[in-house]
Amino acid sequence: MLDDARLKSSWGAVAELGDEVPQHFYSTLFVTHPETRAMFPPSMAAQRDRLVGALGYTVANVDNLDALVPVLQQLGRDHRKFGVAAEHYPLVGEALLETLRYFLGDRWDADLAQAWSQAYTVVAKVMSDAADEAAQLTPPWWNAEVIAREQRTFDITVLTLRPDYHYPYQSGQSVTVESPLRPTLWRHYSPANAPRADGSIELHVRAVAGGAVSASLAHLIGVGDVLRLGSPVGVELTLTGRDDLLLLAGGTGLAPLRALTEQLVADDDGRRVDLFVGARSSRELYDLKALRELEQGYRQLRVTPVISDDPANPDGQSTVVDAALRSARYDDHEVYVCGSAEMVRGTMVRLDSSGIARHRVHVDELHSALYPPAGTESPSTPAQMEQP
Amino acid sequence: MTTYADAAAGGPARTLRARPLSPEQVRRPALGRTSLGRRGYDENDVHALLNRIAAEMESTLGEQASLRSENARLKDAMRQWHDRQTQSPSARAELEVRQSAVQVMTRAQREADKVVADAQNYARAMVEHARVQHDDIMREGYQQAELAAELAARRYRNEAGSDYRADLEELQRHLTWAQTFLAAIDSAEGMLRAARMGLAHELHRIREEQRLTGD
Numbered sequence: 208m209l210d211d212a213r214l215k216s217s218w219g220a221v222a223e224l225g226d227e228v229p230q231h232f233y234s235t236l237f238v239t240h241p242e243t244r245a246m247f248p249p250s251m252a253a254q255r256d257r258l259v260g261a262l263g264y265t266v267a268n269v270d271n272l273d274a275l276v277p278v279l280q281q282l283g284r285d286h287r288k289f290g291v292a293a294e295h296y297p298l299v300g301e302a303l304l305e306t307l308r309y310f311l312g313d314r315w316d317a318d319l320a321q322a323w324s325q326a327y328t329v330v331a332k333v334m335s336d337a338a339d340e341a342a343q344l345t346p347p348w349w350n351a352e353v354i355a356r357e358q359r360t361f362d363i364t365v366l367t368l369r370p371d372y373h374y375p376y377q378s379g380q381s382v383t384v385e386s387p388l389r390p391t392l393w394r395h396y397s398p399a400n401a402p403r404a405d406g407s408i409e410l411h412v413r414a415v416a417g418g419a420v421s422a423s424l425a426h427l428i429g430v431g432d433v434l435r436l437g438s439p440v441g442v443e444l445t446l447t448g449r450d451d452l453l454l455l456a457g458g459t460g461l462a463p464l465r466a467l468t469e470q471l472v473a474d475d476d477g478r479r480v481d482l483f484v485g486a487r488s489s490r491e492l493y494d495l496k497a498l499r500e501l502e503q504g505y506r507q508l509r510v511t512p513v514i515s516d517d518p519a520n521p522d523g524q525s526t527v528v529d530a531a532l533r534s535a536r537y538d539d540h541e542v543y544v545c546g547s548a549e550m551v552r553g554t555m556v557r558l559d560s561s562g563i564a565r566h567r568v569h570v571d572e573l574h575s576a577l578y579p580p581a582g583t584e585s586p587s588t589p590a591q592m593e594q595p
Numbered sequence: 596m597t598t599y600a601d602a603a604a605g606g607p608a609r610t611l612r613a614r615p616l617s618p619e620q621v622r623r624p625a626l627g628r629t630s631l632g633r634r635g636y637d638e639n640d641v642h643a644l645l646n647r648i649a650a651e652m653e654s655t656l657g658e659q660a661s662l663r664s665e666n667a668r669l670k671d672a673m674r675q676w677h678d679r680q681t682q683s684p685s686a687r688a689e690l691e692v693r694q695s696a697v698q699v700m701t702r703a704q705r706e707a708d709k710v711v712a713d714a715q716n717y718a719r720a721m722v723e724h725a726r727v728q729h730d731d732i733m734r735e736g737y738q739q740a741e742l743a744a745e746l747a748a749r750r751y752r753n754e755a756g757s758d759y760r761a762d763l764e765e766l767q768r769h770l771t772w773a774q775t776f777l778a779a780i781d782s783a784e785g786m787l788r789a790a791r792m793g794l795a796h797e798l799h800r801i802r803e804e805q806r807l808t809g810d
Contacts, residue, residue, distance in 0.1 A: 225615035226656050227663070234700035238693060250711035251704055252619040252653075259614065309667065388805050416726075417719025427802055518734040549628060 210322040211270050217319055218266040221310050222259065228310055229255035236302035243298065246289055248391040265330060276333055283334030287347035288383070288393070288437040291338070296331035303327060341438075348385075349374050349436040354407065356430050359493035362414040363459060364425040365399075369407050370436060376402065378470035379444030379463045379543075381571075383437035384410070388423040393437060397444075397463035397545075397571075399494070401470040408436075411459040411494070443571045444543055446470065450567075451479040453537045455527045455554055457546020458486065460573055461494055464545055465501070472505045479507045481535070485527035485546070488517035528554040532561050542568045618649040618656070622712055639720050646716045650709045657705040664698050736779035740772045747771035 221228050233251055237244045247254060261282065268275040304323055308315045351374075355367035376382060381395040399409045414425035428434070444463050452471075454464040461484055468480055486492045489512070498510045513530040514520055527550070531537065542563060544554050551572050558568055622645055629635035668691070751767045752759060 222614040226617040226619075226652075227660050230656065230660065230701055230704065231697065234697045234704065238696040238700055250708050252617070252622070252708045252712070256617050256619045259617075263614075388802075416722035417715045417717075419715070422718075426798060427805075518730070518737040548625075552627075 210325075213319060213322055214266055214269055214326055217307065217311060217314065217323075218263070220314065221307060222263060224310055226255060228306060229258045231309060232258065232302055232306040235305050236298065239302065240298045243295065246291070246391065248389075265326075269326060279330055279333045280337035283337035284341045284438065285383075285440075286334065287338050287341065288385075288435065289391075290347070293335050293339075296335055300324070300327045300331060345375075345438060346372060351408070351434045351436050353428060353430050353432045353434065356428070358425075360491055362425060363491070363493045364412050364414075365494070366410045366412060366424065366428065367407055368410065368434060368436075369405075373406060374408065374436065374439075376408075376439035377445060378402070378466035379446070379571075380439040380441045381463070382408070382410075382439050384420075384424070385435040385437075386420055386423045386428060387432060387434065388427055389420045392420050394420045394424075395440070397441075397466065399462035399465045401466050401473050409462075411462040413459045441571065444545065444569055447569075448541060449478065450539060450541045452481070453531060453540040453542045454480060454482040455531060455542065455544045455546070456482065456484045457527060457550035457554075458491075458573075460545035460547070460550070460571075462545075463571060464543055465494065465498065467543065468501060468505075468508060472501065472508075477507065479509075480505075481509050481511070481531065481537075481540075483511045483513055483527045483531045485513045485515060485530075485550070487515055489514055489520070526550075526553065526557075528557045532557065538563060540567070544568065544570045546573065548572045616652075618652040618708065618712075621645055621649040621652060639723060642716055642719065646712055649712060653705045653709050657702050660701045661698060664694060668694060732780055732783045736776050739779045740776040743775035744768045744772040 230251075233247075233255065264278065265275060268278075304320060304327070307323060308320070311319070349370040349372055351368035351370040353366055354369045355365075357365045359365055374382075376398060378401045379397070381397045383393045384396050385391075385393050396410045396412065399411050400407075410424075412421055412424045414422045424434075444467065446467060452467075454468065456464045464482065468482060470476075471478060471480060482498070484492060484495075484498065492512050492514075495510075495512060502508050502510050511530065511534070513525055513527045515524055515526055517524065525533075527546075528544075542558060544551055544558075546554070551570055555568065555570065559565065624645065626641075671690075745768075747770075748764050748768045751764050755763070
C-alpha cells in the first residue's frame with residue numbers, strides 16, 4: 208500500500224509537468240532503440256496524450272485490479288496489430304524508468320525505482336499474456352482486399368472488403384482499419400452489413416476535411432488495394448431484449464444501424480424497426496437504395512429520410528431526432544443513435560427532455576481517435592475531428 | 596472527454612492532480628456550438644488560432660526541454676567533477692551523447708508535429724472553403740430560380756386570360772426554374788471544372804508517388 212501511495216504521488220508530480228514528459232519518454236525510446244520508431248506515425252502529438260492517459264489510468268487504479276486488469280488485457284490484445292512483441296515491453300519499461308528518473312531528480316531513489324519497476328513488470332505481463340492468449344485464436348491483423356468501390360457523393364465512398372481469414376464480428380461493432388497509404392494510423396469504421404456467408408464487409412467512409420486516413424480511404428484507395436483490419440471492438444450498439452427499435456442515424460453513422468437492421472432481418476426477428484436517416488441534403492442520402500431494398504424484404508421496417516439543410520427544400524427540414532419524436536411515441540422502444548459527436552449530443556438532449564429513459568438509449572459516436580482517453584467516465588469518445 | 600471548462604477547473608479532483616493542456620488537446624478541443632440564433636466565431640478563424648497556439652506551445656515545450664537538459668547536464672558535470680574516479684570516461688561520454696541525441700530527437704519531433712498539424716489545418720480549411728462556396732452557389736441558384744419561376748408563372752396568368760390552364764402554368768414555372776438555375780451555376784462551372792482537373796491531377800500524382808516510394 209505504501210508503494211501504491213508513492214507510485215501515485217510520484218506520477219502526480221511528473222504529470223504536472225505536462226507534454227514534456229511523454230516527449231522525453233519517446234525520444235529516449237527511439238534513441239536507445241531506433242528500430243521502434245517505424246512502429247509509430249510521423250506526428251506523435253496524439254500518441255503522447257494516449258500514453259499519458261493510459262499511464263494515468265493505470266496508476267490511478269493500481270489498487271483496483273478488478274477494474275485495471277481487463278483494460279490492460281484489451282490494451283495488450285489491441286497492440287498486436289502494431290507488431291508489438293514480447294521483446295518490446297522491456298524496452299518500453301527501460302525508457303519509462305529513465306524518464307521518471309530524469310524528471311523526478313532528487314526524489315528518485317532505489318526504492319521508488321523498485322516500486323515502478325515492479326508495477327511495470329506486472330502491467331507488461333498482463334498485456335503480453337493477453338496478447339499471447341489472443342494469438343491462439345486470431346491473427347494479429349487481417350489483410351482485407353478491396354473488392355468493390357463506389358463513390359456515392361463527393362466525400363462518401365462505400366468500400367467492400369474481403370478479409371483473408373474469417374473475420375468474427377457482431378453487427379453494430381466497429382473495426383479498426385489501416386490504409387497502406389497511411390501506415391501506422393488506424394481508424395474505426397463500422398461494417399454496414401450483418402456478417403455474410405462470403406465474409407465480405409461493407410464500410411462507409413466519409414473523407415473528413417483535413418483527415419489523412421479518411422481522405423486516403425475515400426479518394427485514393429481502389430479495387431485491389433489491401434487494407435489491414437484489427438480486431439472488432441465495441442459493445443455499445445448490440446441488440447438487447449425484445450422491444451421494438453428506434454434507430455437514429457446521422458450521415459455515415461448509418462453503417463452500424465443498417466448492420467443491426469440486417470441482423471434482425473436475417474434472424475427473422477419480427478421486431479418493428481423505425482429507422483430515421485439524416486443528411487444535409489437529399490443528394491447526401493447516400494445509401495437510400497440499399498435501405499429501400501431492406502424495407503421491401505422486412506415488413507416491420509420503416510425507413511424515413513430526414514433532410515436538415517437543403518436549399519432546394521427549405522420546408523420540411525429537421526433534425527433526425529425531431530422528425531422521429533414528431534412521428535410517434537417511443538417510450539417503450541430501445542433507441543440506438545449513431546452519428547457525429549455533435550449529432551449524438553444534440554439527440555441525447557432531445558431524447559432526455561422528451562422523457563425517454565437513459566438506459567434505453569444506446570449510443571456510439573463516429574470515432575476518430577484510436578483510444579478514448581483511458582479512465583474517462585463519460586461514455587463518449589473524442590469527436591469526429593480527424594487526427595493527423 | 597475533457598472540455599476546456601473541465602481542464603480549467605483542474606479536472607476531477609481525485610488522487611491525481613490535473614496536468615497542463617498538451618498541444619494535442621488544444622488542437623482537438625471539445626467545444627460546444629452556439630445555440631441557433633446566437634452569434635459565434637468563424638470556425639476557420641478558431642481552427643487557425645488554435646493551431647497557432649498549439650504550434651507555439653510545441654516551440655515552448657521544445658525550448659523547455661532544452662533548458663531542462665542543459666540544467667541536467669550542468670548538474671551532472673558538477674557531480675562528475677566530484678566523483679571522477681567512480682565513473683569510467685567512456686560511460687560518461689556515452690551518457691552525454693545519449694542525452695544530446697534525446698534532445699535532437701525531441702526538437703525534431705516538435706517540428707514534425709507542427710508541420711503535420713499545419714498541413715492538416717490547411718487541408719481542412721481548403722475543403723471547408725470549397726464546401727461553403729458550393730453551398731453559396733447552390734443557394735444563390737435556387738433563390739434566383741424560385742424568383743424567376745414565380746415571375747414567369749405570374750406573366751403566364753396575366754397573358755393567358757381565358758385560355759388559362761393550370762398545367763401550362765406549371766410547365767412554364769418548371770421550364771423557367773430549370774433555365775434560370777442552369778444559367779446561375781453556369782458561370783461557376785468553368786471555374787469548378789478547372790479546379791476539379793487540377794485536383795484530380797494532384798491526387799493522381801500523389802498516388803503514383805506513394806506507389807513508387809512503396810509507402
